[in-house]
Amino acid sequence: MAQENTPRANWIKPALVGVVVAVLALGGYAALQSGKAPDVTFISLGGQKISTQSLRGKVVMVNFWATDCATCNKELPQMIETYNKFKGQGLEYVAVAMKYDPPNYVVNYTASNKLPFIVALDSGGDIAKAFNNVAATPTTFLIDKDGTVLKRYVGEPDFPALHLLLQQMLAAKA
Numbered sequence: 001m002a003q004e005n006t007p008r009a010n011w012i013k014p015a016l017v018g019v020v021v022a023v024l025a026l027g028g029y030a031a032l033q034s035g036k037a038p039d040v041t042f043i044s045l046g047g048q049k050i051s052t053q054s055l056r057g058k059v060v061m062v063n064f065w066a067t068d069c070a071t072c073n074k075e076l077p078q079m080i081e082t083y084n085k086f087k088g089q090g091l092e093y094v095a096v097a098m099k100y101d102p103p104n105y106v107v108n109y110t111a112s113n114k115l116p117f118i119v120a121l122d123s124g125g126d127i128a129k130a131f132n133n134v135a136a137t138p139t140t141f142l143i144d145k146d147g148t149v150l151k152r153y154v155g156e157p158d159f160p161a162l163h164l165l166l167q168q169m170l171a172a173k174a
Helices: 007-034 070-089 103-112 126-130 159-171
Strands: 041-043 049-051 059-065 091-097 118-121 139-143 149-154
Touching (some): 059 070, 149 159
Parallel strands (some): 059 091
Antiparallel strands (some): 059 139
């Protein structure tokens, strides 16, 4: 039987491929959303290695950002305020600079904005890839004491709701 070469037949295969890719992507997103944070090691600007395993027992925010991201710059004062408010209760915060952000920009930005939390470089993009291929900035993951991703924010979070959730998470036993 000869293959049909009509316009309809030409779009079916790409459409099916698109559906399969979308289902796999959503499956990965759902797995990360309801699963454990990936096992990665952040390398701070000071050269310190911090693994997600070593952060177990603490509530952790992992924020993917870039120095040229307008929304990242807008949310920064509230992120600093959030960290300062909850760090004494056990909150850890890792700001991960995207791979396209020049390291000297990140170092200068961190110093000029007096960032009080861990700032890490993702020079190879491996950390963003492990967190389900993060591409949009800012993207923030909220991870509980057991290492489970409870929330993913793309864009600026609703800070009052975030603070309420952090209070609950920090009060919970590990």
